[in-house]
Amino acid sequence: MAQLKMYRLAGTPIEDAPLPEGYSISNYKTEEDKLAWVECCKNGLVNDDATAKDFDNAMEGHGVNIEKDVFFLDHNGEHIGTVTAFVRKEDNSGDMHMVGIRTDYRGKGLSKFLSIVTCKHLDEAGVDYTVLTTDEWRKGAIKGYLNAGFLPVKYDHGMKKRWCAVLEDLGVDSVQMLKNNRKPYQIIYRKNLKK
Numbered sequence: 735m736a737q738l739k740m741y742r743l744a745g746t747p748i749e750d751a752p753l754p755e756g757y758s759i760s761n762y763k764t765e766e767d768k769l770a771w772v773e774c775c776k777n778g779l780v781n782d783d784a785t786a787k788d789f790d791n792a793m794e795g796h797g798v799n800i801e802k803d804v805f806f807l808d809h810n811g812e813h814i815g816t817v818t819a820f821v822r823k824e825d826n827s828g829d830m831h832m833v834g835i836r837t838d839y840r841g842k843g844l845s846k847f848l849s850i851v852t853c854k855h856l857d858e859a860g861v862d863y864t865v866l867t868t869d870e871w872r873k874g875a876i877k878g879y880l881n882a883g884f885l886p887v888k889y890d891h892g893m894k895k896r897w898c899a900v901l902e903d904l905g906v907d908s909v910q911m912l913k914n915n916r917k918p919y920q921i922i923y924r925k926n927l928k929k
Contacts, residue, residue: 770813775834828856828864
């Protein structure tokens with residue numbers, strides 16, 4: 735089954751939020767950061783037995799500059815979250831890739847700071863839009879992406895129905911859905927909302 739796709743169009747405002755005390759953002763610096771990245775991506779993005787090689791495989795072939803495009807959310811200097819945000823030169827789009835929060839820090843609303851750093855980084859690069867893919871079961875992440883200005887994309891059979899079910903689960907009444915070419919498709923509503 736195809737993943738859900740979302741776009742954030744250029745010019746979409748970024749809702750900035752100050753990092754909580756003790757938290758900061760950093761970039762990839764050393765080989766040791768690969769293992770921290772693995773810990774942030776376990777239980778959803780990589781297998782529990784993942785190694786630094788999984789980091790290399792995830793970055794390979796995308797044109798990622800790891801020192802510039804791989805970000806970490808740190809708590810008291812320790813990497814507890816990560817996101818990779820890079821430009822696809824072939825169509826001047828941005829890619830929000832491999833968003834992960836370490837298991838012991840999930841459920842605290844921290845991924846919004848990874849969305850903010852991604853949006854700022856890619857807006858500064860002048861991309862026309864940013865794309866991400868995700869799975870239905872990542873409800874907290876999807877809500878954060880919607881709050882960051884990402885919109886659902888109808889690019890595969892059954893997407894509208896799947897998105898309506900996700901909106902129902904999230905308690906979100908409605909949202910604009912886009913076509914794959916970034917043009918408006920229609921407003922979609924949560925599954926059980928009476929219109």
